[in-house]
Amino acid sequence: MSLKALLKSGIMLDLYFYKNNRGAFISMLLWPYLMLALILGMGMMLGSPEAFKENVGLAVNPIIFFIASTLIAMASVDVMWGVGGNVLFYRWVGTLPYILLSPNKTSPTLVLTYIPRYLLFTFIQIMEFVPLILVLEGVYRGILDIGIFILAATVGMLPLLGFSALFASFLLTIKEESNVLSWLNPIILLFSGAFYPVYLLPHWARLISQLLPSTYTIELARTVAIIGTPKLAAITFLIGILAGMTIFYNVLAYMFVDAGEKKAMKEGAI
Amino acid sequence: MSRESAILVRDLVKNYTTYLRKGLFKREKKIVKALKGISFTVNKGEVFGLLGPNGAGKTTTVKILSTLLLPDGGEAKILGYDVVKEAAKVRKVIGVSLTVEKGFFWKLTGRENLIYFGMLYGMGGPFLKRRVEEILDLVGLNQLGATDKLYEEYSLGMKARLSIARALITDPEVLILDEPTLGLDPPSARTLRELLVKIAHEKGKTVLVTTHNMFEAEIMCDRIAIINEGKIIALDTVENLKRSVANNVALEIFAFLPANVPVKSIIETIKGKTGIVSDAFAENGGFRIKLVIPPAESDEITSKVLKILHEYKCSVKKVEVKEPSLEDVFIQLTGKSGF
Numbered sequence: 106m107s108l109k110a111l112l113k114s115g116i117m118l119d120l121y122f123y124k125n126n127r128g129a130f131i132s133m134l135l136w137p138y139l140m141l142a143l144i145l146g147m148g149m150m151l152g153s154p155e156a157f158k159e160n161v162g163l164a165v166n167p168i169i170f171f172i173a174s175t176l177i178a179m180a181s182v183d184v185m186w187g188v189g190g191n192v193l194f195y196r197w198v199g200t201l202p203y204i205l206l207s208p209n210k211t212s213p214t215l216v217l218t219y220i221p222r223y224l225l226f227t228f229i230q231i232m233e234f235v236p237l238i239l240v241l242e243g244v245y246r247g248i249l250d251i252g253i254f255i256l257a258a259t260v261g262m263l264p265l266l267g268f269s270a271l272f273a274s275f276l277l278t279i280k281e282e283s284n285v286l287s288w289l290n291p292i293i294l295l296f297s298g299a300f301y302p303v304y305l306l307p308h309w310a311r312l313i314s315q316l317l318p319s320t321y322t323i324e325l326a327r328t329v330a331i332i333g334t335p336k337l338a339a340i341t342f343l344i345g346i347l348a349g350m351t352i353f354y355n356v357l358a359y360m361f362v363d364a365g366e367k368k369a370m371k372e373g374a375i
Numbered sequence: 376m377s378r379e380s381a382i383l384v385r386d387l388v389k390n391y392t393t394y395l396r397k398g399l400f401k402r403e404k405k406i407v408k409a410l411k412g413i414s415f416t417v418n419k420g421e422v423f424g425l426l427g428p429n430g431a432g433k434t435t436t437v438k439i440l441s442t443l444l445l446p447d448g449g450e451a452k453i454l455g456y457d458v459v460k461e462a463a464k465v466r467k468v469i470g471v472s473l474t475v476e477k478g479f480f481w482k483l484t485g486r487e488n489l490i491y492f493g494m495l496y497g498m499g500g501p502f503l504k505r506r507v508e509e510i511l512d513l514v515g516l517n518q519l520g521a522t523d524k525l526y527e528e529y530s531l532g533m534k535a536r537l538s539i540a541r542a543l544i545t546d547p548e549v550l551i552l553d554e555p556t557l558g559l560d561p562p563s564a565r566t567l568r569e570l571l572v573k574i575a576h577e578k579g580k581t582v583l584v585t586t587h588n589m590f591e592a593e594i595m596c597d598r599i600a601i602i603n604e605g606k607i608i609a610l611d612t613v614e615n616l617k618r619s620v621a622n623n624v625a626l627e628i629f630a631f632l633p634a635n636v637p638v639k640s641i642i643e644t645i646k647g648k649t650g651i652v653s654d655a656f657a658e659n660g661g662f663r664i665k666l667v668i669p670p671a672e673s674d675e676i677t678s679k680v681l682k683i684l685h686e687y688k689c690s691v692k693k694v695e696v697k698e699p700s701l702e703d704v705f706i707q708l709t710g711k712s713g714f
Contacts, residue, residue: 107497114494118480121487125525199477202443203541207495208466214495370445373391373438 108217111209115218119225137230141175147300169241172234173254173326178299180227180258181319182290184265187219189272190286202375205366212362215273216266216355227258253340254326260347261322267354268318274358274365278374298323318350381454381549381581382417382440388448389435409435411605412449417583417598419548422575424596425585426705432605433585434473437553440583441471453549470542472552475535475559481527485516485537488526493544506544514540514570532563539570549581550574556591568595589702599701603709616704623667625703626677628684629693631661636687638662644683649676654706661692667703 123130145168192215195201205211231254239247272286294300296310297319303311314320325343369375389410394402410432417423425433438444440451442462450457456464472478479488486507493503511517514536521533529537535555542550555571556564572595575582586592592599593613600610609616632638638655645653645666653666668676673696684691699707 110494110497110499113499114491117487117494118483118491121483121491122480125482125484125487198480199474200479202441202473203471203478203492204495205443206441206466206471208463208497218495367445370443373435373444375438375443 108213111214111217112221116221116225118218119222133226134229134233137175137179137233140179141171141234144171144175144178144300166241169238169250170327172238173250173257174299174323176227176231176234176254176258177261177319177323177326178294178297179230180223180262181265181294181297181299181322183223183226184219184262185269185272185286185290185293187223188215188266188269189276191215191219192273192276193286205375210359210363211277211366212270212273212359215362216270216358220266223262224259227262228255231255231258253328257322257325260344261318261325264318264347264350264354265322267351267356267358270358270362271354274362277362277365277369278372293317293319296320298327302327318347318354321346321350379418380416381419382415382423382583383452384416384436384440384449385414385451386412386449387414387436387439387446387451388412389432389439389444389446408605410439410446413602413605413607414449415600415607415610417581419581420575420579421597422572422582422584422595424592424599425583425602426587426589426592426596426599426701427585427602428587431602433587433602434553436602437471437473437551437583437585440551441469441473442466467545468548470545470547470550472538472542472550472555474553475538475555475557476531477534478538479526479534479541482525484523484525485529485533485540486511486522488537489540489544492541496545498545506546510540510543513543513574515566516540530563531558532560532566535559535563535567536570539567543574547580550583552582552584554585554587556586556588564591571595589700589705593701601705601708608708609704613701616701617699619704622669623699623703623707624670624673625697625699626666626668626673626680627693627695627697628664628680628691629658629661630664630684630689630691632684632687632689636689641683641687641689644687645680648683649679651676652706653680654702665703665706667699667707 123133192201195204204214207214231251235247235251238250241247242250272289276285296306296313297303297317298306298314299319303314303320303324306314321343325340325347328339328343387410391407391409393405393407395405397403413432413436425436427433435444439446440453440458442458442465445459452458453465454468456468458465480491483491489507489510490503493499493507498506508517511522516522516533516536519533521529526534526537539552539555542552552571556567559567568591571582571584574580584596596613598610598612599616600607601616602608609619611619632641641664642653642655645651645664651666651668653664655662655664664680666676666680677694681691681694
C-alpha cells in the first residue's frame with residue numbers, strides 16, 4: 106500500500122473531524138496564545154523581563170524567546186499525543202483493532218496518518234503569531250524568524266515521530282488504560298528546556314536533555330530568537346543532530362512497534 | 376486443506392496469563408486455558424456459527440482468525456493463508472466486526488467513517504466512493520437516511536449495520552463477525568441475520584459468526600460448532616444436531632414461585648433428585664423450566680419435578696412436552712443449564 110494513501114487517510118480523518126467539530130477548531134486556533142500566556146506567566150513568576158535578560162546574558166526579547174518555546178513546546182506535545190497517545194485514543198473508541206488490520210505495518214500507519222495533521226496545524230499556529238512577531242521584530246527580522254520557526258518545527262518533528270512511536274509501542278503492550286503521556290509530556294518539556302534554558306538545569310538533567318530530540322528543536326528555534334541572525338554553522342550543526350536522531354529514533358520505533366504489537370497480540374491486549 | 380474450505384482450524388490452543396492481586400504488592404499468576412485444541416473447517420459460501428456461552432472461547436477464536444491474537448499452538452488458515460505466518464495476506468481477504476457498539480470515530484458520520492477506513496485499507500478515488508454507496512445501500516443505512524448522521528447519534532442497530540459495512544468495504548471473501556446482533560432489538564437483529572444469509576448465499580461470501588443466541592444460530596447458520604470451556608463439543612448442521620437428541624423430548628413447565636425462593640435452588644434440587652440438568656429463565660413474571668428427557672421416563676420425571684415445585688410452593692401454570700430445540704441439544708451436550 107502506498108504512503109500516499111496513508112497520508113490521505115490521515116488528512117481525511119482530520120478534515121472530517123474539524124468539519125463536524127467547529128468548537129475543537131476554534132480551540133485549536135486559540136491554543137497557541139493560551140499556551141504563550143501560560144509560559145509567559147510562569148516566566149514572570151520567576152522574574153522580570155530584565156532578570157530574564159540578565160540570566161540569558163544577551164539582549165533578548167522575552168516574548169520572542171517564549172513564542173519560540175511555545176511553538177516548539179506545542180509541536181512536541183502534539184507529536185507525542187498524536188502518535189504515542191493515539192494508541193490509547195484508538196483503544197478507547199474501539200478503532201485500534203481495525204487500524205491494526207490495515208495492510209500496513211503499525212509504525213508507519215501511526216506515524217504517516219499523523220503527519221498531514223501536524224504540518225497543517227503547526228503551520229496554522231505559526232501563522233497566528235506572524236502579526237505579533239512582525240510588530241516586535243520588524244518585517245525583515247520577523248520573516249527570518251518565522252522561516253526558521255517553520256524549519257525548526259518541520260525538521261524537529263522528524264525525530265519526535267520516532268520518539269513518540271516508541272511510546273506507542275509501550276502503550277500497545279500495557280493493558281492499563283492510564284495515559285502515561287499526561288504526566289510524561291510536561292517532564293519532557295522541562296528537560297528539553299521549553300520552560301527555562303537547558304544550561305540553567307542541573308548537570309544530571311542536562312544529560313537527559315541531550316537524549317531528547319525536542320531539546321535540539323527548541324534550541325534551533327531559540328537560536329534565532331536569541332542571536333538574531335544566526336550563523337549558518339550553528340543551524341547546520343543542530344539540523345545535523347536532528348537528522349541523526351531522526352534516523353536513530355525512527356529505526357528504533359520501526360523495530361519496537363513491531364515487537365510491541367507482537368507482544369500485545371500474544372497477550373491479548375488488542 | 377480442502378479446496379472448498381475457506382477456513383481451517385486445527386488443534387488451536389490459546390492460554391492467557393492473568394494475575395490475581397494478593398494484597399498491595401503480591402500477585403498470583405494464573406493461566407486461563409481459553410482454547411484447548413479446537414478444530415473445525417468452514418466451507419466456502421456457508422454461514423458457520425460458533426455457538427457457546429460467555430467465556431467459551433468464541434472471541435478468542437475470532438481474534439486469532441482475524442490475526443489480532445497469536446495462538447499458543449495449532450494452526451489456522453484462511454483461504455490457505457496461515458493466520459500467523461501470512462497475516463498480511465489473511466488481512467486482505469477478510470472483513471472483521473468485533474463489536475457492534477463501538478469501533479468508529481464518534482464525531483464522523485457513517486459515510487465519513489467508511490471512507491476513512493476504506494482509505495486506510497488502500498482504497499481511494501471514485502472506486503471507493505462508489506463502493507461506499509453500494510455498501511451503504513446493501514446494509515440499508517442509505518434507506519434509513521443515516522449515512523450523514525454522526526456516529527454518536529446512531530442507534531445500536533445502525534451501529535451494527537455500519538460495522539458489517541466496514542467488514543464488507545474491501546469486498547472480502549471471508550467475513551468474521553463476533554456477536555453481530557448482540558443487544559439489538561428483534562427487528563434489527565432479524566434484518567441483520569437476513570443480510571448475512573444474503574451475503575453468503577447470494578454473493579458467495581463465507582461468513583463465520585459467533586453467537587450465544589441459539590434461536591439465531593438455528594435460523595441463520597448452515598452449520599454450527601458448539602464450543603464450551605475451550606472445546607468444540609459438537610459440530611454439524613442444525614438438523615443433525617437436533618437429530619442427535621431426537622430420542623428425547625423436551626419437557627417445559629411454566630410456573631410462578633414465591634419471592635423468597637431462588638430459581639437456582641430449584642434447579643439444583645431437580646438435578647439432585649432426577650439426575651437431569653434443567654434450564655430455567657424468567658418469563659412474564661414467572662419462570663420456565665426446560666428438561667430434555669427420554670420419552671419412556673417422561674411421566675416419572677414429570678411427576679418428580681412437579682412434586683419438587685409443589686414442595687417449593689410454586690404455582691404451576693403449564694406443562695408441555697415438545698420436540699427438542701437447539702437449546703435442548705446444548706443442555707444435553709454440555710450438562711449445563713442456560714447461558
